[in-house]
Amino acid sequence: GQNIDQPTEMTATEGAIVQINCTYQTSGFNGLFWYQQHAGEAPTFLSYNVLDGLEEKGRFSSFLSRSKGYSYLLLKELQMKDSASYLCAVLDSNYQLIWGAGTKLIIKP
Amino acid sequence: NAGVMQNPRHLVRRRGQEARLRCSPMKGHSHVYWYRQLPEEGLKFMVYLQKENIIDESGMPKERFSAEFPKEGPSILRIQQVVRGDSAAYFCASSPDRTELNTGELFFGEGSRLTVL
Numbered sequence: 001g002q003n004i005d006q007p008t009e010m011t012a013t014e015g016a017i018v019q020i021n022c023t024y025q026t027s028g029f030n031g032l033f034w035y036q037q038h039a040g041e042a043p044t045f046l047s048y049n050v051l052d053g054l055e056e057k058g059r060f061s062s063f064l065s066r067s068k069g070y071s072y073l074l075l076k077e078l079q080m081k082d083s084a085s086y087l088c089a090v091l092d093s094n095y096q097l098i099w100g101a102g103t104k105l106i107i108k109p
Numbered sequence: 110n111a112g113v114m115q116n117p118r119h120l121v122r123r124r125g126q127e128a129r130l131r132c133s134p135m136k137g138h139s140h141v142y143w144y145r146q147l148p149e150e151g152l153k154f155m156v157y158l159q160k161e162n163i164i165d166e167s168g169m170p171k172e173r174f175s176a177e178f179p180k181e182g183p184s185i186l187r188i189q190q191v192v193r194g195d196s197a198a199y200f201c202a203s204s205p206d207r208t209e210l211n212t213g214e215l216f217f218g219e220g221s222r223l224t225v226l
Contacts, residue, residue, distance in 0.1 A: 004151075033214075042113075042200065042217035043152070087151060096165065097215070099144075101151040 002026045004100035006088050011106045012078055020073045020086050020103045028093020034062050034073045035087040037102065043087055046073070075105075083107045111136070113203050114183075115218035122191050123226050130221040133183040134203030141184045142215065143169075143176060144200045152200065158184060191225045198222045 003025045012018040024032070031050040035043040049055055049064035049071060061074040073086055085102040092098055114133040122128050134141050139160050144152040154168040158178040169176065173191075178184040188195055199222075202215035 042219050043215075044217070045214045048214065089152075094165075096154060096157075096167075097142075099151040099153070101149075 002090075002092065002098050004088055004090060004098055006086075006100045006103045008101070009104045009106065011108060012075075014078055014080060014107055014109050016078050017074065017076050018078060018105065020075070020088075020105065022071045022073070022088035022100060024069050024071075024088070024090045024098075024100075026090045026092045026098055029066060030091040030093065030095060032062075032064055032071050033089045033091070033097070034060075034071075035089065036084050037087055038084045046086075078107050080107050080109070113138075113201055113216050113218035115199075115201050115221050117221060118219060119222050119224070121224045121226060124192055125190050128188040128191050128195070128223055128225075130186040130188075130199050130201075130223070131183040132186070132201030132203075132218055134201075135205075135216050138203035138205050138216070140204045140206065141178050142202045142204075143184075143186050144202065146198045146200060146220075155186070155199075188223070191223070193225050196223055196225045 006022045033048050034046040036046050037043040047062035049062050054063045059076045064071045085104050087102045088100040089097045116131050141158045143155040146152050156169045156176045157165040161180050173189045175187045198220045200220045201218045204215050
């Protein structure tokens with residue numbers, strides 16, 4: 001079966017750095033996405049990785065290792081507004097997005 | 110420059126009633142996806158539609174659930190004879206093209222929250 005694993009919840013301090021991991025086992029791979037979802041709101045796109053390596057976009061970076069079936073989202077200089085759920089999703093061989101359950105990130109002052 | 114519009118935002122139904130959820134994709138988008146999200150859980154794919162065609166309905170229960178995306182008007186997710194287990198947030202997303210032809214970014218609506226009493 002297809003599976004996306006990410007931690008249920010993480011806590012970090014304002015101004016710090018946090019890394020949210022995602023491991024996947026899917027039938028094929030056509031890219032990995034990270035989305036941010038604030039409580040009660042729609043998910044919003046953060047990043048897309050299809051090649052191995054690190055993609056940096058401002059305070060957020062996303063890393064992919066296809067051989068390990070592993071990705072992480074790195075958030076730097078954390079702000080209170082970063083408190084949200086972070087969803088990892090993989091585009092499988094049928095171009096269907098398989099979603100993880102999300103990691104709830106709690107930022108403390 | 111409206112994004113994906115969903116209505117109603119909140120819907121309350123009694124068991125056995127019908128629920129109709131509407132989704133208007135972003136302008137220029139012809140691909141619509143419906144997802145269900147239970148509290149504290151991830152998004153579960155239900156159905157993928159293009160105008161007048163259902164492309165993939167593998168995630169949608171075969172009974173009581175149906176979806177359409179007519180030539181004119183919004184996409185509609187219809188749930189007949191609702192049960193308490195149907196209570197969830199239903200998100201619609203749209204994209205301009207098949208996901209294999211672009212980065213695959215989906216644009217989500219704000220969701221419709223269905224509560225079945």
